[in-house]
Amino acid sequence: MKTPEQNEAPANSAEELPAPRRPRRPEDFDAFYASTPPWDIGRPQPAFLSLAEAGAIRGRVLDVGCGTGEHALMAAGMGLEATGIDSAPTAIALAEAKARDRGLTAHFLVHDALQLASLDEQFDTVLDCGLFHVLEDDDRRLFVESLRAVIQPGGHYFMLCFSDRQPGAFGPRRITQDEIRASFHKGWQVDSIEPVKLDIRMGPDGILAWLARITRI
Numbered sequence: 001m002k003t004p005e006q007n008e009a010p011a012n013s014a015e016e017l018p019a020p021r022r023p024r025r026p027e028d029f030d031a032f033y034a035s036t037p038p039w040d041i042g043r044p045q046p047a048f049l050s051l052a053e054a055g056a057i058r059g060r061v062l063d064v065g066c067g068t069g070e071h072a073l074m075a076a077g078m079g080l081e082a083t084g085i086d087s088a089p090t091a092i093a094l095a096e097a098k099a100r101d102r103g104l105t106a107h108f109l110v111h112d113a114l115q116l117a118s119l120d121e122q123f124d125t126v127l128d129c130g131l132f133h134v135l136e137d138d139d140r141r142l143f144v145e146s147l148r149a150v151i152q153p154g155g156h157y158f159m160l161c162f163s164d165r166q167p168g169a170f171g172p173r174r175i176t177q178d179e180i181r182a183s184f185h186k187g188w189q190v191d192s193i194e195p196v197k198l199d200i201r202m203g204p205d206g207i208l209a210w211l212a213r214i215t216r217i
Helices: 026-032 046-053 070-077 089-102 113-119 137-150 177-183
Strands: 061-064 082-086 107-110 123-129 151-162 188-198 207-216
Touching (some): 026 089, 046 070, 046 151, 070 082, 070 089, 070 123, 082 089, 113 137, 123 137, 137 151, 137 177, 151 188, 177 188, 177 207
Parallel strands (some): 061 082, 061 123, 123 151
Antiparallel strands (some): 151 207
């Protein structure tokens, strides 16, 4: 979710919104943090907060595509060892400042989510809010392989992404349940995919999303 140009609406369609901005390069994502991007709500997403309150987030936690760090900091606030990675240096700097301001200990670093093996670490829980749905098909396959390198057998990957039930075309690509299941068909168990809301700064109603709970086997 995270500056490529916007295409103009066709001249005969003045009512149409501009085409969605779909950043692809790390520097495109980083540019969004010159101000507050729409996905940076300054608190954990309710769906992940509910998982935390239910005790589902445990052990060593990795937040991939962590942005300004709210979910890694949520885990740190629970007394868990938490790491957050993002390709945007500005986001990581903001996450580190939040940790200092809140008196929390979490590790943040600029890192490529397609190269998780180079972290040379293992995690019990991986959180992903808004990364999976910005990946192209080839990168999605690389990302799943990358995840396998860092999640302990029996560990869990919790993912929030735009749902294909969300109307319109603005924002990132919509994801179907079948796409999620196909991506994690080998070496994983898809425990559940449930409809939830993804809170954003643009409007009170949020975005229709999926919360996927997936276990590495």
